[in-house]
Amino acid sequence: MKPPMIYLASKSPRRRELLTQAGISYELLLLRDKPPRGPDVTEIVEPGELPLHYVQRVTREKAEMAWKAMQWRKWDERPVLAADTTVVVDHHILGKPADRAEAEHMMRMLSGRSHQVLTSLALRTTNGVLAVTQSSEVTFAALSDADIAAYCASSEPYDKAGGYGIQGKAAQFIRHISGSYSGIMGLPIFETCQLLRDAGLQWE
Incomplete structure (x- = not known):
C-alpha cells in the first residue's frame, strides 16, 4: 500500500471528502485549537484587514x-496542505456563528442577495509555500423569518463560515452560484490539484 502523499492540516470532513473524491491520498495533521495552551493559529481579523488578505494570511499561518x-x-516529511474559507458580505467577514442570535443575524445579511466565498490554499514543502485563492459568488433567495428560525434551530449553522454549507440544508436557499462548487464547500478541487502538480506531485 502506498503511503499518504500529503498531510492535511484541517478538521473539516468536507475537505477530507473532496480530497478522497479527487483520488489524493492524505494523512491528517491536526493543529491544536483548544485550551490549556490555546489555538496554534488564532484566526482573529486584524484591524483594517481586508478579507482577501485575511484568508490568505490565516491559511499560510x-x-x-x-x-x-x-x-x-x-x-x-511530506507536503502539508492547509485551507481556510471566508464568507464576505460588503467587505465584512462572516465567521462561524457563536450562537443562535448570531446565526440568525448572518442569515438576514445573506437573504435576498449575493455574497462572496473565498477559499485560500497553501501547500508547504521543503521549497517553501505555494498558495492560491479561489473566489466564488453565491446568491440567496429572500428568506422569511420562519425560514431563518427553522434553519437556525438545527445544528447546521454553527461550525461553518457564514453559518451555512452549500452541501447541506441551506442548499434550499441558494438561487445561483458562480465559481467553484467545491470551493464553496471548502476545497476547490481544480485549484488543489493544480497546486499539487505545481509542486511536482502526481497521483493515480
Whole structure:
C-alpha cells in the first residue's frame, strides 16, 4: 500500500471528502485549537484587514504551523496542505456563528442577495509555500423569518463560515452560484490539484 502523499492540516470532513473524491491520498495533521495552551493559529481579523488578505494570511499561518508540528512530532516529511474559507458580505467577514442570535443575524445579511466565498490554499514543502485563492459568488433567495428560525434551530449553522454549507440544508436557499462548487464547500478541487502538480506531485 502506498503511503499518504500529503498531510492535511484541517478538521473539516468536507475537505477530507473532496480530497478522497479527487483520488489524493492524505494523512491528517491536526493543529491544536483548544485550551490549556490555546489555538496554534488564532484566526482573529486584524484591524483594517481586508478579507482577501485575511484568508490568505490565516491559511499560510496554518500551513507553516503544521509544517513545524510535523517536525516537532518527528513525522515523515511530506507536503502539508492547509485551507481556510471566508464568507464576505460588503467587505465584512462572516465567521462561524457563536450562537443562535448570531446565526440568525448572518442569515438576514445573506437573504435576498449575493455574497462572496473565498477559499485560500497553501501547500508547504521543503521549497517553501505555494498558495492560491479561489473566489466564488453565491446568491440567496429572500428568506422569511420562519425560514431563518427553522434553519437556525438545527445544528447546521454553527461550525461553518457564514453559518451555512452549500452541501447541506441551506442548499434550499441558494438561487445561483458562480465559481467553484467545491470551493464553496471548502476545497476547490481544480485549484488543489493544480497546486499539487505545481509542486511536482502526481497521483493515480
